[in-house]
Amino acid sequence: MKRILVPLPDADFDTTEVAVPWKLFRRVGHEVVFATEEGATPSCDPLLLRGVLFGQLGAEPEPRRFYEELRRDRAFERPMRWRDIDPGTFDACVLPGGHAPGMKQYLGSEALMEKVAAFAATARPLGAICHGTLLLARATDPASGKSVLYKRRTTCLPAYMERTAYFLTAWKLGRYYRTYPAYVEEEVRAALERPEQFERGPLHLTTRGTDTDDAGAFVVEDGSYVSARWPGDAYLFARKLLGRLG
Numbered sequence: 740m741k742r743i744l745v746p747l748p749d750a751d752f753d754t755t756e757v758a759v760p761w762k763l764f765r766r767v768g769h770e771v772v773f774a775t776e777e778g779a780t781p782s783c784d785p786l787l788l789r790g791v792l793f794g795q796l797g798a799e800p801e802p803r804r805f806y807e808e809l810r811r812d813r814a815f816e817r818p819m820r821w822r823d824i825d826p827g828t829f830d831a832c833v834l835p836g837g838h839a840p841g842m843k844q845y846l847g848s849e850a851l852m853e854k855v856a857a858f859a860a861t862a863r864p865l866g867a868i869c870h871g872t873l874l875l876a877r878a879t880d881p882a883s884g885k886s887v888l889y890k891r892r893t894t895c896l897p898a899y900m901e902r903t904a905y906f907l908t909a910w911k912l913g914r915y916y917r918t919y920p921a922y923v924e925e926e927v928r929a930a931l932e933r934p935e936q937f938e939r940g941p942l943h944l945t946t947r948g949t950d951t952d953d954a955g956a957f958v959v960e961d962g963s964y965v966s967a968r969w970p971g972d973a974y975l976f977a978r979k980l981l982g983r984l985g
Contacts, residue, residue: 741769741830741984744858746821746851747781751841754783754798755970756868758805760833760977761812767981772829773818776844776851780816784839791915792908798970801950821851826858831984836869836896836969838904838918846870846918852878859887859964864983868967868976869896870923876930886930892961893931894938894968898924903944940968947971953978 743764745757764771775781783806790797798806809815826832834855836842845851856878859865867875872895878887901923904916919926928937940957948956948971956975958967963983967976 743771744829744832746774748841748845749779750782751784751837751839752835753837754787754806755802755973756835758802758809759973761809762805763977773815774821775818776821778820824854831864832858834867834871834874836871846873856887862963864963864980866965866980869969872927876927888930889932892936892959893966894959895927896923897939898922948974
């Protein structure tokens with residue numbers, strides 16, 4: 740059994756990007772340890788459970804069911820505190836995303852960035868999906884003074900996806916889909932040594948991978964590091980990390 744760390748904000752994380760990896764990790768017997776800033780029980784973005792706009796753009800039915808199971812998990816109900824994380828005691832670390840305002844607590848935490856940078860230095864399996872990649876872009880490697888992503892190949896939420904979601908919903912939800920003024924892709928690209936280290940993946944807006952079909956999914960693998968773009972990649976993302984755990 741391996742021990743996997745999943746840091747979260749108190750609220751507004753992406754349902755699928757947390758519930759799907761959790762389900763796949765627990766299915767094979769691994770321990771998943773959650774952490775929030777002060778140990779509060781976290782909650783996902785509620786719009787993703789009922790549908791962002793006219794019942795659409797939310798989580799798919801299966802990830803919603805996984806989330807209902809997850810809410811009853813003792814480790815989820817009683818997470819550890821970010822400051823108590825000892826990176827050396829975990830076999831893997833997963834950084835989920837989400838775009839709603841509550842994510843800024845997590846994406847902007849310097850204390851959490853230090854923990855993430857320390858874990859990245861262990862060279863153990865590390866995964867980031869969607870906005871979660873921003874934590875790595877912002878985390879500084881103490882040895883080089885550069886971003887943890889500086890030498891790595893990666894993907895993240897592509898600008899075209901973020902832009903499209905914003906334009907479709909801004910009339911109703913304002914800047915709900917624009918977490919920061921800069922697009923996620925812009926900030927992640929800026930953290931890299933060379934432009935070619937960023938991989939956007941195929942152009943599509945609706946095709947999602949599932950528990951039995953990875954045809955619609957895309958991830959980037961670079962040694963022990965796995966990155967993915969959005970909830971539609973969550974199943975493949977989790978499976979690639981499982982492969983690294985053995």
